[in-house]
Amino acid sequence: MEKPVATLDKGAICSAWNYCGQRLAAGSVDGYLSILDSRDPLSSSFTSSFKFKVHEGCVVKVAWIPPEYGVAVACIAEDGTLSIWEELVEGTNPLEWKLCTSFKTSSKVLDVQFSVTQTSLKMVAAYSDGFVKVFELLDPLELKNWQLQAEFQNVIDSVTIVGKASCLTACISWNPQNGEGQESSFILGFNSDTPQLNSPKVWEFDPAHQRWLPVAELALPVDKGDQIYSVAWAPNIGR
């Protein structure tokens, strides 16, 4: 019933498949990122074709960038740095993975997810101080320049700011349906010491005011303050 398809090197701690399930990115505790491919499109056995150092510390999460923007992976390190690496052929150089950009702030990045909207690529990053930032890619062919579009906390009441929050993990999931006339939305949850931040909320973009608004809170009144470990958006197949 099950069949092994790949073996990961020692120290591997996280992995992510790309959009078509043909490549696997695996991050390890010593800061290396491995990219595994299958030699033959029909076979289902994956071996490492690239391995390079992305951070000094442990890589805690990897996420693929949507294929409309290239073959690229975002890595989050234990110290909270976010870096984006892309597979490129430049000039006469052979195929290699290069660093496109890196974000380092005082608060740590906990999770990052990408979404393709009608016009651009958006990146949502959740930070350890309870804030979430939405970035937008300016040039569709270069993954270097990201513009900060919005910054807010995962609370319904946007007026008060929850200070001094300390979050351990966060989880984000974009709504995969990007139909005509529908604004993009994502769901965000935290695992922190501040109950208001924890509960998963669905954020939707309001183009009239150019802001992100919380449209739903997915929690029963009883367990509103519970820590959230993982969220995932189910694909809509026509209901």
Next chain:
Amino acid sequence: MPGVSSDSARGALVPLSPESPAAAVYPLRHGLKSPISRLSISWSRGNSLRVSVFAAPSSDGSVNDGDGGKVVEVKLGGGDGEISEAHWRRIAYGSVSPFALLQSRKNAVFSLSKFSMNSSPYDGDWWDYIMEYSKDINALLVNQKSASVPVLDDPKSVITKGEEPTSLKAAWELLEMFYAEKPSHSWLPERLVDWLADYDSLFSGTHPTVHSKLVDFQKELVNLQVVEDDPKYWEVMSSALAVGWLNIVVKMLRLHGSYRLDQLSNRETENGLVEAVAVLISKMPRMRLEHEAGKLGECYKAKPDFAWEKWRGQINKLDSSAFWFQCAHQQTREGLRSMLQIMLGNANSLCSATYNWIELYISHFLYMRPLTVGLESMYSLAQKSIQLKPMASAHRLMGLIIGILGENTEVVLAECLKGFGPWMVAHAIELLTAGSDHAEMLLHEERQNLGGISIEELHRLVYAQVLSSFPLTWQIAPIYLISCMKHGMVLLQRLLSKQPVQDNQLLLKSIEICRLYELHSVTSNIMKIAGVHHWKHGRKGSGVFWLQQARDEYRLNRIALQLFDSVGKTISDESFKQWEGLIQLLGSDSKTAGGLEFLHKYRDFKKSLRQIHDGKATDSARQAVESLISLMKNPSTPQRFWLPLLYDSLKLLNWKERPLLNVSQTNLLLNKLQELSMARLRPDFIESELPPQALNSVRLALGTNLGRAILEE
């Protein structure tokens, strides 16, 4: 399945109902030595699940053996043990056109029936279509591996081996028999007799069967000198007789020692009795249309009451004849008489001669109630047979038979799914709905608990998901997906969006399928991904091509802007060729980036510049000058490129032989230069990346040129 909101029109969120049935749990083997610290789950194509299992990293830094992690792919519902993967693929590919043909015929029939007054769209043609469908699929199920067929008609071989039967084919034939053939229940028992003759061997693995006894006896037969002394000879013959394998019985009877020429004179009576039984057997009345050539028994189309009574009378007469006392050989006497008991329908004899309930069931039809019709009586008889010979273990075919006889559509579907997999259910539904309004309603009704789709659609989608899980069969999934009105299209879009684009063939195939089903947004998206992929991997030409196909103006604009960056810079020949080629590909679409027209003209200018290697070729130089002037005059030339253009043409301006520009041309350029100097004072002016003395060198060159030109005139 998650709970569905009652008011799904507004899309309210509903928490997962805690009363949903417990999920099935499967153990997963990963082969890691260290304990597991993390798991990562991801759905791949179709219904395959990929699980990454990570071992706990060692804290003390020691080298432990074993890997850091393993990734396994899980596909539930492993294949049929009797059918190889290659055969399964053949079946999957081969079933596509009968299925598609039937769907199109169905659509045609229904659209016609809307206009006609018939209440039911089923008529003679419809049964023909169903039969054709069933036969086409049946042909696919023939197992290519056949055991060797003995060429010689060995008198001592009682069983000839043809192709090896599979349960799948047996199951399909059952369904065809009961559902696809026009209601002809009067012949069903006979069809079952034939069916058992073909497929009894399938039960030999888990149940005792007549077939296995025959096979065993066949092995011993080679060593037997006097067959009639062996009690097994008689047992096996009785069993074969009980299930109606008349040819085998007669053949075995003729092996009797009394036929040997040297024995004939002594054992006349014995031989007479044996031959009498053989003749009676070969004259058994059977209720069927006709026999295959060479098969024994008399065929009757309608209830042969008279013939049956006559035949039974003859058996009784033989049974009570005096010749038995004259028969010296005891085993022959007893063996033949027990065979006569079977033919007379003695329940005990039949029970002891058969080994599993199906064989007992068949024997009832042959000898006890040869004229039974009606499924209800067939079902109750089956139940009685099971009581008499309980099943040691479940067998998928047995479950299926009971479901069919019980006339319970849902049970039949469940047995098909459990025993034979999604392919079977997806294709068998067509047979089940063929003649039965009840089944049709049941399977076509839209159900809320399934999300608003019918059972038929559900099974087709499930099958399509199975097909999508394998790289060699995903291409036939679309045919099944589009026959599902509700969710098919969306699933098809998802299937196509998840196909990789690196392989050109696969890419073209995906696009072809998209075009076939008019999925324009998916098509342009796939092309966009391909374009970006090629562009970033050094194949810029292919990249631009695909982006143009996708009509991705956004990215094409960006590419054009990148090309503008090369204006005014010295670039190598290689890069120039590439740059030139890209401009060519981009065309002169004036929508993009302030007009690619300028780029084209600039390219021509650059080309002509390059042709001037030494200071001598005056004609080409003049041409270059013409291009330069036209470029500078052209309003579509962005101002920021004026200085780079002039800097590029320093060679021309400093022409040794003679001034290439006349007075008016030089004046024009000087004016432009002046305009440029004014513009530089503005705050939003973008400096081009040229060496700081560029402006001065150009001014100097133009001034010199002016002087020389005036002198010339």
